[in-house]
Amino acid sequence: MARSVEFDQEAAIQKAMEVFRKKGYSATSMRDLTEAMQINSSSLYNTIGDKQELFVRAVQCYTDSRKRDLDERAAASTSALEILKNYIDYSVYNIVSETDGCMAVKMAFEVATSDERVKAVLKKDSDNQYEFIRKHIALAMEQGQIANDESPELLADYFLSTWSGWNESYILHKDVDKIKRMARYFIRQLSK
Template sequence: MIVSKICLPLPCIMARNVEFDEQLAISKAMDVFWKKGYNGTTMRDLTEAMGINSSSLYNTIGDKHQLFVKSIKHYTESRMDAAKKQLQQITSPLKAIEKYINASVYTITNEPNSCLAIKTTFEVATGDAEVQKIIRADSEFTYQLLIGLVNKAIEKKEIKVSQDAEMLTDYIINHFTGWHESFIIHRDKTRIKKTAQFLIEQLSQ
């Protein structure tokens, strides 16, 4: 055992391969954390949903906290990929911002659970540096994506409301969390769509 630890990262002699698909298992775990939150999820919830034994879990992925970290990484990375693909073929920067806003509204008002990143921010990010780092990276990605579009939109004079691209980017992003909260409380798509429409009008004027 000691020998195999020293000659990492690959074990010297292979004996048996892991049976389950780790990425798939993490994706299943993510769904549980998404629904129940970190503290509301038990290891038995996780192993049951993942379809693996706890010994296999601890041998490959690690403990509950490591699994949570990998789950929210999986969540944020999937979302970043989707966002990149979504906007790559739009020529007008303002139209791209509109599309991003409308796509967010659609997700907010049609997904069964609220955003995992936001739930995590309010539940554990304050007291968990490792989690906070992932959340911050996810936030920074959205910020960079949008500020690129905002800058181009200002250059092209598609936005006249303000010249402060950084503030305007913060201002746009700021709406998403409120829409999530509103939908949890009221379950009213129209209220959210109306304020989103107003935000877009404000930018376009």
């Protein structure tokens, strides 16, 4: 009689996500994953599937948590500019304090160029980030908190590109003050 496979899949996927985030997709072995998830390989294959399927689910788990964070931030204040400032400050905090970096940024370069499912998950995440920023820039303009001499779409695109650059800069230079100065500059530019 076959043994039933019982484990908390969500918790296991969360643990796998941390391994992928730290090591990347290519450098992560099945052994790394099963050890972190505290399951045997047959349980993994029987419930979730192979490494690729687990990876897609781990990336989805990561981006789902980012979406929940955006929703919570949107509900946190009535001031669109304050929501944007808090988001930018939190982005800087994540860049300089997360030892393994942003999984979305890392995986966009490592895997999304060759895996359409991962690319679709990361594109949806990027679209969510963009829409959050665009919406709050537009609201801040309506509330008279920032000038409306540029389109919210352009400013949202600019921020996302800038934020990716901050990630790269921190990975290469590990200069916390540099990232904070760039964030303050961006906020000043918005606030003019």
